[in-house]
Amino acid sequence: MARSARRSGYESLPGAAGLRAWARRHAFSLLSSLGSLTRQPIASSMTVIVLAVALTLPTALHVTIDNVERIGQGWERLDTLSVFLEPEISSDQAQRLASRLTAWPEIAAVDPISPDAGLVELSGQLNLGDLGEQITDNPLPWVLEITPESDVVVATLARRLEREGGIDLVIVDLQWLERLDAILAVIQQLISLLAALFAIGVAFIIANTIRMDIQNRREEIEVMALVGATAAFIRRPFLYSGLWYGLLGGFLAWAFIRIGLIVLSAPVARLSGSYQADFQLYPPAPEVTALLILGSGLFGILGSWLVVGQHLRRINP
């Protein structure tokens, strides 16, 4: 009883009237925050541009890695298997096996390499000159170079080939791909760290801007506190400002990335053309874009919350 009596008059309105009052106060804060943004167009746009640059760096890295991974997937399809036949297999048997394997649906092409051809290739690679003429007993077996169909899992195909008769060894040179994947994973982790760092940067850039905004509007804040504005009411326009800064910064970063991709698309097309490939630059996925813009907005709110809270404690002892 005593408590409710004590509270009356020192609290806001209850029920529907209170809700309407709440909505009106929010509308006031929203307009007020937009007003302060447009009142200082140069300062506001500088903040937004700094934010956008800070956000562009990790996002651009992410987009780069994303595209490299896509290219890597293309390379995996071009990969071949080297199938070493047992030494006692004759030319006829090797040719028969080759034509049998060609019929497999997983296999696109089979290129049989005879021991003699293999020796010539090897001596050429090792710069050993006329090795074939010096070696009378060629130790090399028949080798079938197999190009799998594009949608085939190479490892599974390799295991199936190993079970075939007459095949000694199947070598799949996926090591360099694995290394590429490992490198990409490291860079991916690096991007996560950078993104976290830049998110903190965004919060502090916005906090600093809001702090200057507060300095400019110190008088207004004090007057509002004097005539009975709650901390939430005073804080709200600044939180909205932080949100606008964050959203605009995120959006501009996205625009930077899109522009960058457009600028890069022609040189990339030339490069991929020189490899007879058809690489294409992919823009950030919708989830990444959403994360970029909304996350930036969220950190904007966080940043302004920090500064305004600090300032409010000085007015309300």
Add this chain to the structure above:
Amino acid sequence: MISFEHVAKRYPGGIQALSDVNFSLERGELAFLTGHSGAGKSTLLRLIALLERPSRGQVVFEGRNVGKLARRHIPYLRRRIGVIFQDHRLLSDKRVFDNVALPLMIAGLSYSEIRRRVRAALDKVGLLDKEKMFPPMLSGGEQQRVGIARAIITKPPLILADEPTGNLDPDMSAELMRYFLQLNELGATVLIASHDLELIRQLGQRVLVLKGGEMIDDLPARQRLAGDSHGA
């Protein structure tokens, strides 16, 4: 309405603004608070509106120990107190209308209600035709009246004024004081800090005298003379 019990205020740095102040002001009363500058007048008012907390003693407003009020309740306390400052504390980049409307915007009233009440308040202080102007375009007396309109717009039970006539000429000061007497007659409790002793003496209201942070005198209101200008 207000009572001070053994109130002391020492600012960080060791400045003793008030030491052991005792007085009380009843609901519906009007009193002047006087004393030299530095006597502690502003501090006393700041303690009531909880712009400062007392170092010792109790400041009681409407039966509540203000000094112990939780921070989140401060805004609601301030809504029951209209404060008028010597330097007006108006927002110079907002129109007169918006300055006066601010407490109502904070309370979340509808625009039509705000409009009605702001115009009524501006009418009361004789500035209805200036509602679209910015404060710097007005004279000192007019700005002070805008400040009064803002302070009374929520019809607070207590009005505090800190040197409201500080920058005004004598005629303007006398006119302004009559506003406060009118507000008091309409039911508000009013406490005015001023060092304009001549004017205070003419008005014949209760006078509290501060000196060096202590309340050294409490002069009761004179009996009203027949034909007094502010009679019923």
